[in-house]
Amino acid sequence: MNTLLEARDLRISYAVRGFRRKPIEVIHGVNFSVSAGETLGVVGESGSGKTTLGRAVLGLAKVTGGSILLDGNEISDLKPKQRRTLASDIQVVFQDPYSSLNPALIIEDTLSEPLIVQGKTARDARAKVRSLLDAVGLPSDASNRLPREFSGGQRQRIAIARALAPAPRLIVCDEPVSALDLSTQARVLDLLIDIQRRTGVAYLFVSHDLAVVRHISHRVCVVYQGDIVEQGPTAQVTSDPEHPYTQKLLLAAPVSDPIQQEKRRAERLRLRDQHLEQNIQAGVT
Amino acid sequence: MQRLLRDPQALITGGLLLLITFAGLLAPVLSQHDPNQASLEAVNVAMGSPGHPIGGDANGRDIFARLLASINTAAISAIICSSIALVLGTVGGLIGGYFDKFRNASEWAFTLIMTFPGLLVLILLTPITRGDFRFTMAMFGVLLSPSIYRIVRNLTVAVSRELYVDAAKVSGLTNFRILARHVLSVVRGPIIVAAAFMFGSAISVQSGLAFLGLGSKETPSFGAMIAEGFRNFYISPLQYLWPALALGVINGALVLFGNALRDVLEGARPKPAPIVSKAAVDAARFDGLKPSGAALVDVRDLGVAYRMSQDEQKEVVRGVSFSVEPGETLGLVGESGSGKTQTAFAILGVLPAEAIVTRGSIVLDGNQVIGAKEREMRVLRGASVAYIPQEPMSNLDPVYTVGSQLVEGMRASTSESRGAAKARALDLLRRVGIADPERTFRSYPHQISGGMAQRVLIAGAIASKPRLLIADEPTTALDVTVQAEILDLLRDLQAEFGMGLLLVTHNFGVVADICDRVAVMRQGELVEIGNVEEIFSSPQHEYTKSLLDSILDEETVRKDPPVATVAGRAS
Numbered sequence: 080m081n082t083l084l085e086a087r088d089l090r091i092s093y094a095v096r097g098f099r100r101k102p103i104e105v106i107h108g109v110n111f112s113v114s115a116g117e118t119l120g121v122v123g124e125s126g127s128g129k130t131t132l133g134r135a136v137l138g139l140a141k142v143t144g145g146s147i148l149l150d151g152n153e154i155s156d157l158k159p160k161q162r163r164t165l166a167s168d169i170q171v172v173f174q175d176p177y178s179s180l181n182p183a184l185i186i187e188d189t190l191s192e193p194l195i196v197q198g199k200t201a202r203d204a205r206a207k208v209r210s211l212l213d214a215v216g217l218p219s220d221a222s223n224r225l226p227r228e229f230s231g232g233q234r235q236r237i238a239i240a241r242a243l244a245p246a247p248r249l250i251v252c253d254e255p256v257s258a259l260d261l262s263t264q265a266r267v268l269d270l271l272i273d274i275q276r277r278t279g280v281a282y283l284f285v286s287h288d289l290a291v292v293r294h295i296s297h298r299v300c301v302v303y304q305g306d307i308v309e310q311g312p313t314a315q316v317t318s319d320p321e322h323p324y325t326q327k328l329l330l331a332a333p334v335s336d337p338i339q340q341e342k343r344r345a346e347r348l349r350l351r352d353q354h355l356e357q358n359i360q361a362g363v364t
Numbered sequence: 365m366q367r368l369l370r371d372p373q374a375l376i377t378g379g380l381l382l383l384i385t386f387a388g389l390l391a392p393v394l395s396q397h398d399p400n401q402a403s404l405e406a407v408n409v410a411m412g413s414p415g416h417p418i419g420g421d422a423n424g425r426d427i428f429a430r431l432l433a434s435i436n437t438a439a440i441s442a443i444i445c446s447s448i449a450l451v452l453g454t455v456g457g458l459i460g461g462y463f464d465k466f467r468n469a470s471e472w473a474f475t476l477i478m479t480f481p482g483l484l485v486l487i488l489l490t491p492i493t494r495g496d497f498r499f500t501m502a503m504f505g506v507l508l509s510p511s512i513y514r515i516v517r518n519l520t521v522a523v524s525r526e527l528y529v530d531a532a533k534v535s536g537l538t539n540f541r542i543l544a545r546h547v548l549s550v551v552r553g554p555i556i557v558a559a560a561f562m563f564g565s566a567i568s569v570q571s572g573l574a575f576l577g578l579g580s581k582e583t584p585s586f587g588a589m590i591a592e593g594f595r596n597f598y599i600s601p602l603q604y605l606w607p608a609l610a611l612g613v614i615n616g617a618l619v620l621f622g623n624a625l626r627d628v629l630e631g632a633r634p635k636p637a638p639i640v641s642k643a644a645v646d647a648a649r650f651d652g653l654k655p656s657g658a659a660l661v662d663v664r665d666l667g668v669a670y671r672m673s674q675d676e677q678k679e680v681v682r683g684v685s686f687s688v689e690p691g692e693t694l695g696l697v698g699e700s701g702s703g704k705t706q707t708a709f710a711i712l713g714v715l716p717a718e719a720i721v722t723r724g725s726i727v728l729d730g731n732q733v734i735g736a737k738e739r740e741m742r743v744l745r746g747a748s749v750a751y752i753p754q755e756p757m758s759n760l761d762p763v764y765t766v767g768s769q770l771v772e773g774m775r776a777s778t779s780e781s782r783g784a785a786k787a788r789a790l791d792l793l794r795r796v797g798i799a800d801p802e803r804t805f806r807s808y809p810h811q812i813s814g815g816m817a818q819r820v821l822i823a824g825a826i827a828s829k830p831r832l833l834i835a836d837e838p839t840t841a842l843d844v845t846v847q848a849e850i851l852d853l854l855r856d857l858q859a860e861f862g863m864g865l866l867l868v869t870h871n872f873g874v875v876a877d878i879c880d881r882v883a884v885m886r887q888g889e890l891v892e893i894g895n896v897e898e899i900f901s902s903p904q905h906e907y908t909k910s911l912l913d914s915i916l917d918e919e920t921v922r923k924d925p926p927v928a929t930v931a932g933r934a935s
Contacts (some may be wrong), residue, residue, distance in 0.1 A: 333848070
């Protein structure tokens with residue numbers, strides 16, 4: 080399997096407003112890679128830096144150390160002009176289906192935008208828009224309507240269609256289903272998997288929800304306070320985790336079954352008390 | 365545009381302005397006199413003299429011709445001044461708002477312009493402009509540009525944080541294209557409105573300067589005419605009236621037109637007020653429904669509707685019945701739009717003003733909620749029922765400390781002293797698992813985490829020892845590890861106080877964790893209610909089944925290997 084994207088010792092800091100304030104480092108040197116056609120799930124809680132990882136790959140967050148390689152070529156320090164040529168390789172689906180579509184533009188304009196940038200004629204773009212809408216399961220008459228006429232799930236399909244437009248090799252999905260209802264969530268995930276099987280696109284799938292990540296990822300990495308604490312095949316990380324944080328995360332997620340959940344809760348409380356005891360002992364000695 | 369034509373205010377003022385502009389443009393046709401041509405026969409002639417429809421001025425010039433010429437002067441002033449202000453302000457605002465590195469520089473430049481005393485600068489610079497009003501107006505445009513800059517910069521900053529701008533960047537759009545396509549479309553409306561008002565101020569300032577006698581005597585303008593008419597007031601008062609009237613009409617029309625434009629472009633339509641109040645619900649309807657004695661809350665056949673227009677209602681809750689017993693947890697589950705939150709709000713008596721209860725009864729701790737007075741509800745809302753919201757942060761006021769908000773809430777329902785309330789608040793904070801209650805008490809909301817904020821709100825909710833706790837998605841905004849802790853806390857508190865808990869949620873994991881019974885809602889209707897074990901193991905209703913089926917369970921791990929990418933590219 081050939082590596083598509085690789086991050087080596089990646090560090091990201093945010094500048095702090097104010098004179099001579101030190102920037103805050105939010106990612107402390109992480110390594111990960113995504114192969115062609117693969118889904119890498121990135122799990123973490125709010126503030127862990129998982130979204131920042133995705134934004135760095137997209138070129139929206141400034142990388143302050145290490146490197147991001149696409150096909151072995153550095154892409155983290157490109158000039159704006161060179162960066163723009165990457166649009167045909169790396170695309171994005173954001174979390175919020177409401178603010179990720181311009182409310183003033185009809186769907187066709189939103190979808191044809193990346194195509195026209197790539198030099199397609201308006202007529203070719205229109206034809207392509209129809210096939211894109213078809214690919215995400217929306218009727219072709221959706222193209223001349225405004226975003227507000229669509230539900231959250233449908234908007235997310237439109238956002239996926241926009242990401243597919245330039246035929247990318249990698250799509251960064253930043254919590255693409257967490258704003259959706261349960262049944263819509265499952266359908267959108269299935270759509271993403273289906274598209275991946277058909278086209279061989281790779282996903283960097285960022286989410287806080289273990290169940291969602293488990294459903295779509297081939298491999299998973301767990302981000303905690305700016306570090307990747309564990310990564311490996313999905314089945315292993317999500318059923319038999321090694322790192323204490325991953326264990327805690329796993330036990331905290333409630334199962335949708337009252338009897339199993341009672342067991343899990345007991346297990347979680349046992350583990351918590353055990354940690355407390357250890358801490359107390361460590362404090363005493 | 366169509367809405368603009370339907371607005372009478374815009375139509376009248378716009379038409380008037382258009383008429384005046386045309387009169388100015390057609391000046392050579394409408395009057396055969398040159399505005400600056402003086403003739404001795406015309407000195408102070410009265411209105412209606414042959415060839416001089418509204419008379420001549422002290423220098424024997426035709427007043428009508430001068431009025432028409434003044435319209436042109438005013439129009440040119442407005443156009444020069446506003447276009448310079450618009451171009452400078454918009455370009456500066458777009459650059460300063462969109463590119464972080466230029467933000468400070470542009471801010472400095474425009475703030476500097478703002479510090480100039482406008483009128484004074486224009487007067488002092490008269491020797492340089494040599495009295496040409498066009499130069500003066502150009503400079504006034506520069507002085508006005510900061511107001512446009514402010515509008516554009518603020519809107520641009522807001523828009524450039526939108527995800528669709530990020531998506532456009534990822535799509536490879538150049539910054540210029542993003543600004544032109546995504547940002548300018550948002551900025552356009554407000555600057556058109558600002559331009560209408562700016563026309564007015566440009567005309568006033570030009571007239572003001574001319575009235576003071578600055579600028580070339582050759583240029584006919586309202587200001588100059590008013591000044592001359594003023595000096596000639598005792599001989600012929602009407603000479604003063606005409607230009608003043610014209611100036612007043614033009615400026616008034618511009619302001620009113622600007623207002624109409626703003627209403628149309630920025631949607632300042634007043635919302636329809638509720639026609640019938642909640643209390644006007646026919647009390648006879650729930651007479652036949654007697655509550656069972658034991659339940660903390662007993663909801664029978666509840667209907668809630670929202671008024672869409674005068675005679676159209678949309679029912680969002682349709683005939684919902686359930687009850688919560690002491691010590692029990694009932695989960696109210698459903699997808700967005702199922703009416704679960706509306707049901708909870710109806711029990712609390714906090715439905716928005718547009719909502720009306722169409723039918724049914726809610727008996728809370730022995731009291732009928734529907735039709736109850738706000739004063740009665742306030743008593744109920746401390747002692748009988750309390751509420752935990754979804755977004756803990758937005759339910760704390762950022763300008764007060766956590767402690768003062770807690771104490772204020774406690775003292776609203778009891779008559780305890782400030783000191784006693786504080787002591788009890790600290791106890792409560794400790795009880796909800798906050799490690800350092802003193803410190804949290806003194807903290808402002810932005811200094812504590814989301815999980816901590818939710819604990820604070822829970823402390824506030826249980827302060828009055830309510831018999832029923834209503835929690836609306838209390839853990840949805842929180843991380844899973846924090847969610848587990850909050851659910852633990854709710855469970856413990858419930859056991860300690862024997863409270864009933866009505867938990868509104870969309871998460872079946874949360875339901876499985878904490879609920880005894882569960883009610884499933886869809887599109888305003890309650891489709892199924894039963895014990896948690898039964899609903900999970902053998903759901904009866906198709907909708908419940910489909911919901912449970914769409915849960916991503918623990919066993920399904922993705923197993924298919926990554927597709928071999930022969931083609932390499934998605935298409």
